[in-house]
Amino acid sequence: MKLFRKLCSLWRKEAPEAQIQTERVRLFREYREAAPEILRYLRREKGIARRDLELIVIDYEEEPAWQIRQLIERLLPEVRMLTIVSGRQTYFHELAQEAFGEYGLLVVVTDSCDAKPAGNLILDLGDWEKQLDILPGEGYNNISNQ
Numbered sequence: 001m002k003l004f005r006k007l008c009s010l011w012r013k014e015a016p017e018a019q020i021q022t023e024r025v026r027l028f029r030e031y032r033e034a035a036p037e038i039l040r041y042l043r044r045e046k047g048i049a050r051r052d053l054e055l056i057v058i059d060y061e062e063e064p065a066w067q068i069r070q071l072i073e074r075l076l077p078e079v080r081m082l083t084i085v086s087g088r089q090t091y092f093h094e095l096a097q098e099a100f101g102e103y104g105l106l107v108v109v110t111d112s113c114d115a116k117p118a119g120n121l122i123l124d125l126g127d128w129e130k131q132l133d134i135l136p137g138e139g140y141n142n143i144s145n146q
Contacts, residue, residue, distance in 0.1 A: 023106040030064065030133045032071045037121065038131050039078055047122055052084050055079045059086035060125035068125065069095055075123075076103055083108045 031038070043053055056074065057070055065088050072084065072092075076099050084092050089109050096107035110117060123131075 024088065025079050027132060028067070028128065031128050031136075032067060032074070034132070034135055035071050035074050036078055038134055039075055039121075041134050042131075043078075043121060044124070046121055050078065051080060052121040053079045053121060054081040054082045054083075056085065056122045058122065058124040059084065059088065060088055060128065063125070065091045071125070076105060078103065081108075081118065083110065083119050085110055085112065085117065086101035087111055130146075 021079060035054040042051065044060055055078075057072060057075070066098070068086075069092070072082070076082070082099070082105060084096075084107065086092055086109065092107075092109045096109055099107045108117065
């Protein structure tokens with residue numbers, strides 16, 4: 001009986017962590033869907049016209065590349081030029097070719113910011129939790145602090 005109680009207490013301790021991770025996955029999915037709205041908000045805050053937007057996206061390599069790709073695909077109609085800074089360059093080269101074919105959009109994929117990339121707005125996907133707080137309703141920081 002003592003063993004059963006001990007196992008139950010261990011299970012209860014792990015449950016909140018699993019809940020937070022599940023909630024984090026759900027919120028990143030929301031962020032991915034709301035990315036164009038967040039980009040519009042950031043663009044307006046900086047006073048950049050849509051036709052002048054030269055976006056630099058810094059990859060968040062802790063998320064799967066396919067999710068980052070889906071997020072970037074949602075942003076393509078919003079930009080004039082796109083630079084992707086990522087250690088996973090080969091994954092994004094196909095996206096660059098598709099963007100040029102579909103939108104006539106120049107997409108540059110680079111592995112570092114050593115040479116200053118051309119752009120007037122930087123979207124660092126490593127800070128997605130903070131950017132999610134831009135949206136009305138509950139943000140990531142509100143949930144993780146409960």
